[in-house]
Amino acid sequence: MMTDLNSFKLDSCYYSILVNVDELWLKGKNRPFYYQALRQHIITLVKNYHWHSYKLTHEVQRFVISSEESFSEEFIQALAKIPGIKNIVPSKKVKSDLDSITHACIDELKRLNLSALNIKTFKVETFRIDKKFPVPSMSVSREIGGAILQSCTALKVDIHNPDLQIEIRIMPKNSHVSAFKIPGIGGLPTATTGKVLSLLSGGIDSPVSSFMMMKRGCDVNLCFFYAYPFVGEAVKEKILKLASKLGVFQRCTNLYVVNFGPAQEKLAKTCLPEYRTLFFRKLMIEIASNLAAEIGASALITGDSLGQVSSQTLYNMAYLDEKSPTMILRPVSGLNKSEIIEIAKEIGTYETSILPQDDACSLFAVKHPILVPNRDYCERFMAENSFQEEIEKAQRGKTHFVITARGEVKEIIPITTIRPS
Amino acid sequence: MIYLDHAASSPLVPEALKMLSEANECFFANPSAKHSLGHNLANKIEEVRKIILEHFGADLKFDLIFTSGATESNNIFIQSCTDCSTAYFFSGDHPSLYLPVIHTFKEHHKISLKNILSEGPSDNQKSLHAVSLVNGQSGECLNLDELKKLKSQFPQAVVFLDCSQAFTKVFELQGFLRRHFQLIDGLSLSAHKMGGPKGIGALIFKKNFKLQSIYLGGGQEKGIRPGTLSAPLILSWGEAIKKREKDLLNVGAMKVRYLKLIEMLKLSFGDKIIFPFENKLNSFFILSFILPSIPADILIRHLEEKGIYLSTSSACSSKIEGKNPVFAAMGIDDLYHKNILRVSLSYETTLAELQIFTEELRTVYFNLLELFGKK
CATH class of the missing domain: 3.30.2130.30 (VC0802-like)
Structure with a gap:
């Protein structure tokens, strides 16, 4: 290309x-x-x-x-x-x-x-x-x-x-x-086909998904779930680097970093271990949906690839889709891993993506995560446990970065947090 | 905030801060200047030089030059040992010791800490033995008595000790060089590890030892380390030393706190905690231990959120299995290289702080054990 x-x-x-x-x-x-x-x-x-x-x-x-x-x-x-x-x-x-x-x-x-x-x-x-x-x-x-x-x-x-x-x-x-x-x-010119929110992780797939929607003329906004204190600052630095590589395809790109650590901890303590990864994703989608509504985005983009990791089965994705208030698009679900890697290399994100990093999900993960979720259990669990507090906390505490057309990353500090001395 | 990373750096003691501020304001002249402002300052600096030399009992047979810190001192001394044919070092030591050795000597030997003062060249050639008196990671302390054995076995040995973690913290060091001046040829010191300011240290060396200068300039510090001396840093350090010498008289109290910390940790963690350096001679200011199953940097981040600061190795808790060569040299099993925590204290650390630290660490550790399903 x-x-x-x-x-x-x-x-x-x-x-x-x-x-x-x-x-x-x-x-x-x-x-x-x-x-x-x-x-x-x-x-x-x-x-x-x-x-x-x-x-x-x-x-x-x-x-x-x-x-x-x-x-x-x-x-x-x-x-x-x-x-x-x-x-x-x-x-x-x-x-x-x-x-x-x-x-x-x-x-x-x-x-x-x-x-x-x-x-x-x-x-x-x-x-x-x-x-x-x-x-x-x-x-x-x-x-x-x-x-x-x-x-x-x-x-x-x-x-x-x-x-x-x-x-x-x-x-x-x-x-x-x-x-x-x-x-x-x-593709189509930037910001002509609608606003979307892309869930960015440090892996190879999600930067490629984000790029593919940028190519289709979407105004792609990025969202990263930061699992501090289970992972360190190095992971955040990696995400900023990836966002910088993606920003050069648009005029101006927003990146939101949401602190997900407390929510993950509470989830891990309360649900069955094999449902952890699925429920993490459900919670992420819920928070991302709220964020999408806040910024006026009409769809979520994920780097889901079919069958690559055990949590990404059709049944799991179907469950998440059902529960998501916002439409989810999965641009790389039809690509083979080698095809995804090729694109990643072309857009310059591959080298950064493969750098080793702490991965909170793998710390919490069990040997055999659920492949087909038991809907009864899911409904019961969601009814009995509220994560409203964690969700609100994550949203309020989010940090906002802007990436310029040159790929420079700048943190936006909202005026309300600057207190006069 | 509970700060337990003093081996990395320590805050200024109040006397040192006061002097630093005052000196920056009033003692701004160049100590090499010919006018009285310069002379007065030069005299004040000489006083500090004397204080340090007298602390070790080194005022008769040794000289001292001020440097930017222990790293510089180590490099100056080690790279000056051009007439030594071989060198011995400990690979679990600080890089500012082993890197100059590897760089300077084509023939060099990596020795375990146990043997660093008992191994030497078989052919009686001149050899350099460079090691930290107190190891900054493990807290292990060399037995100064062994120096006698080394020098008697290898009379041509040149002994260099990095004392940055030992100065005003090891009682036996005080006055050591008055009686045993033949046992040590050089030692390095650092101010910021003992409540002094950052950016200043010293190199003490035998009077007839030829040091090489890497750069040329105004001839200060016997031409070995030219450049305007920083009076504010030196005078501030002087105040810190005076304070710490008083504290050193009370180092027994430090020992009590140190042992109590180990006791509290054993009580809280039972058989889950490992002390790899337990039966060795130790500094009372550094304690390294292992908590298996939970990566150390996750523990540290959790403690950070509660305002407690300590240290670990730099390896991250990622999927890459990284063996840390320094830990390997210290005899720590590869399995535990990501689980090592280091707590380091200062004279100001209170027992209450150590109690709170132990409690919080316990809460965090067992919480995470449960979370990650590792009982």
């Missing part, structure tokens, strides 16, 4: 970037809404990474960002992470005459590390957007193709399936020359 951008040498040579959008051709009358969202996201990134004046224009299926100062590699890489983008095309802007265009093409090719990218064949495609340009597009392609063959002798032409496609767009004032496309993550 995401190319290794290091072979492209992106820094300081591009003054113009074309941004092609993904699924928006599906949207009819709503199109302006999605384009506006994407536009806002691009502007947020420009403000964070490119501090010079710029122009952002909008054509039929794409945006064009241009500037008097070249774009940095950091900016281009950040741009490639925006949901809703099919690909981005860094291009050179040149005068609309054959000589300039030819030189630009050859320069581009010389700059690229062709062998590292395994590029052996190419094709030239010309789009004569300015109908006043004297040379027809096919001729432009042929001439430039010839010039390239002469100067880059390692390359051959393949018009059906080339490794590299050089695109020339001839417009009234300037022409745009580009040699490669950087694939985006696709």
